[in-house]
Structure formats: structure tokens, C-alpha cells
Amino acid sequence: MTDTPTRAGFIALIGEPNAGKSTLTNRMVGAKVSIVTHKVQTTRTRIRGVAMEGAAQLVFVDTPGLFRPRRRLDRAMVAAAWGGAADADIVVLLVEAHRGLTDGTQAILDALKDRISPKQTVALAINKIDRVKAEVLLALSEKLNAAYPFAQTFMISAERGHGVDDLRQWLAQTLPEGPWLYPEDQIADLPMRMIAAEMTREKLTLRLHEELPYQLTVETEMWQERKDGSVRIDQIIYVIRDGHKGIVLGNKGETIKSISQAARAEIADFLGRPVHLFLQVKVRENWLEEAARYSEMGLDFRDGNA
Numbered sequence: 001m002t003d004t005p006t007r008a009g010f011i012a013l014i015g016e017p018n019a020g021k022s023t024l025t026n027r028m029v030g031a032k033v034s035i036v037t038h039k040v041q042t043t044r045t046r047i048r049g050v051a052m053e054g055a056a057q058l059v060f061v062d063t064p065g066l067f068r069p070r071r072r073l074d075r076a077m078v079a080a081a082w083g084g085a086a087d088a089d090i091v092v093l094l095v096e097a098h099r100g101l102t103d104g105t106q107a108i109l110d111a112l113k114d115r116i117s118p119k120q121t122v123a124l125a126i127n128k129i130d131r132v133k134a135e136v137l138l139a140l141s142e143k144l145n146a147a148y149p150f151a152q153t154f155m156i157s158a159e160r161g162h163g164v165d166d167l168r169q170w171l172a173q174t175l176p177e178g179p180w181l182y183p184e185d186q187i188a189d190l191p192m193r194m195i196a197a198e199m200t201r202e203k204l205t206l207r208l209h210e211e212l213p214y215q216l217t218v219e220t221e222m223w224q225e226r227k228d229g230s231v232r233i234d235q236i237i238y239v240i241r242d243g244h245k246g247i248v249l250g251n252k253g254e255t256i257k258s259i260s261q262a263a264r265a266e267i268a269d270f271l272g273r274p275v276h277l278f279l280q281v282k283v284r285e286n287w288l289e290e291a292a293r294y295s296e297m298g299l300d301f302r303d304g305n306a
Contacts, residue, residue, distance in 0.1 A: 007056040009089035009175035016104040019094040020127040024158035025049045025060045028168055050182050056172035057180040061088055086115060089175055091122045092167075093150075094158075098131040100140055101147070109147045121174055124150040125167060130157050192271070193220035196233055199270070200263040200279070204237065207259055208247060215240040216248070221280075230274035233267065237281045245281045256281065 013021040029049035051058045093112070095105055116122060124144055129137055141153050152170060156163035197218040204216060222234035239245050249256050256279055264277040 004055040005177045006180055007172065007175040008059070008178050008180045009057075010059045010061055010087060011090045011092060011171055011175075012061040012088035013092050013094060014108065015094035016096070016099075016102065016108070019096055020158040021094055024094065024125070024127070024156070024164070027158050027161060027164050028058065028060055051168065052184060053168050053172035056175055057182065057184075058168065058171055058175065059181055086117070088120065090171060091116060091120055092125050092171075093122065093148075094125050094127050095140070095144060097126050097128045097137060097140065097155075101143055105144075106147070109144075112148060121151045122148070123167075123170070124148075124153045125156050126153070127156055127158050129155045129162065130160060193223050193233075195270070196220050196223075196263075196267050197235060199266050200235055200237070200259070200277075203259045203263045203266070204248065207255065207262075216244065226276075228274075230276060231271065232276045232278070234278045235280070237279060238284045239281060240283070240285050242283055245283055248281050 013024060015021055026049070028051045030051065049060045051060065091112075093105075093108065095101075099105075112122065124141075126137060126141060126144075132140075137155060141155075144150070145153060151174075154163055154167045154170070156167060158164065197220045201216070201218040204218070216237060216239045219236050219238070220233060221236050222232070224232040226232060237248055239248060247255070248259075250258075260277055260279050263279075264275050267277065268275040
């Protein structure tokens, strides 16, 4: 047995939409637990990925991107993001190197002073460093550190992995001492039903990113374990208009078929066993105003009133 004390705690990744929070979570955990697309605002719930670094257990809270909310769903997502940050032991602000200090990032910096306890450790991670020159990076780092007293600054590329090991090691050393929060082999605390729904929603977003607005959600209606070790998963795709249903189905059902195949392959790979996936598309005009839909996404419907 080693004498090294165990450490564990929650790490909240915050930032504007598309800053790379989901990509970083997946890179840290070493498995795909968070939806990654080129569309902004795709992460709706606080997905926790669990990573091990030596004797430390790092629990990542991948929050929705922080932006100016307009609809109930937006407000619930932003409330979930700040809630995840307020509950965390360490907060990491991700800023895109090539975009610099945007109005959105400035708004987050201003809000940090009000919403984050002085006892919490806040670090800065400048992401996508491969897109800019070194002098631009240094100038941006100086500007951001002048705006907020970050405990540490890291230059990373979440996509390529540059600088991620340094960040992970620093997080492991900085977390409080204490027992692990999850079994060592557990990589995410979301129920498998929700992870499967997220994977299907990612495939929908990737396939339909030009055509389909954000007004769709996926729910796992049934999860049936079979004797042969496989699993049957029935999911419903909710859209708000008949026209959207036609887009999801595609000509002669070709679109839904390819989405189903891609989602099934990824879920099966994640679970490590065969999957039988059945998708249905239903029109629910008011799902954005239904509390049950928010609960299914891990959001608080009441937060949308704020």
C-alpha cells in the first residue's frame, strides 16, 4: 500500500459555448461521456466524467456553455452551469485562444466575482493554442489574469491533447484530501439511459446541423436487458413541428436510418456489448414548456423562470 493520501473532488469546466469543455472532459476521462458537435449549446446537463490521476479522483462537471439566455431552456441551462460551478472544488475557465477576450468571456469574468466563493480555486485554461502565435497567447494570458486572480494558467489544446497532462496533474495535486467519490471503474455518474440519449442526440445534431433548430430532445423510453447479454433500447425523438419530423425521418426514412445506425454503433462501443436501438419521432409542440422533459435532461424546470 502507498502512503500517498487519496484526493477527490469536483472540477467545473465553464466558458462560452464551443470553448471546448466537452472535448476536454472526454480527453481527461479517456472515454466519450459528453456530446461534442460543432453546434453551440449542445451540452444541456452537468455530465460528470470521472478520471483517475495517481491517488486522486477527478470528477469533471461539464457545464452548458454560458451565454445570454433568451428562452426557458436557455435559462435552465445557464442556471445549471453556474450551479455546477458553485458546487465545485475547482473551477476551470476555458477561453478560446483565437477568439480572445470576447464580450461573453468578459461577462463570465464579471459574474465569477459574484457567483464563486473566494475559497474556491479558479484556474484559467486557454484552449486551441495551435490557432495563434505565442506572442498573442502571452498577451491574452496577461489580459485575462489582470481581469481575475486565477490560481494558475494553462495553455492547452483539448482536441490534440497539448498541455492536458499538466492540467490534469495540477488538478490532482490541488483537490482536497479525502476518500474517492465513485468506484474506480466508473467513468460517468449519468444514468446509462441518459448517456445513450445524448449519443443519439449528438448524431442528430451532426447529421442535421444546417437544417434542424435546437428544438429537439431525445429520451430513452425503455431499456431492456436481454438474456444473450445484449440490450434493447427504445428512444423517442421529440420535435416541435411536423416539418421537423419530416426532416428527421428524411426521404423514405433514410436519415433516421443512418442516424440510428451511427448511434447504435457508438452506444454498443461504449457499453461493450450488442445493442438493438429503436427510434421513434414524435411531435410535441410544447415540450420546451414541459417540466418532465427538463427532468429527463437533468435540468430544473423552475430555473427557466429566472
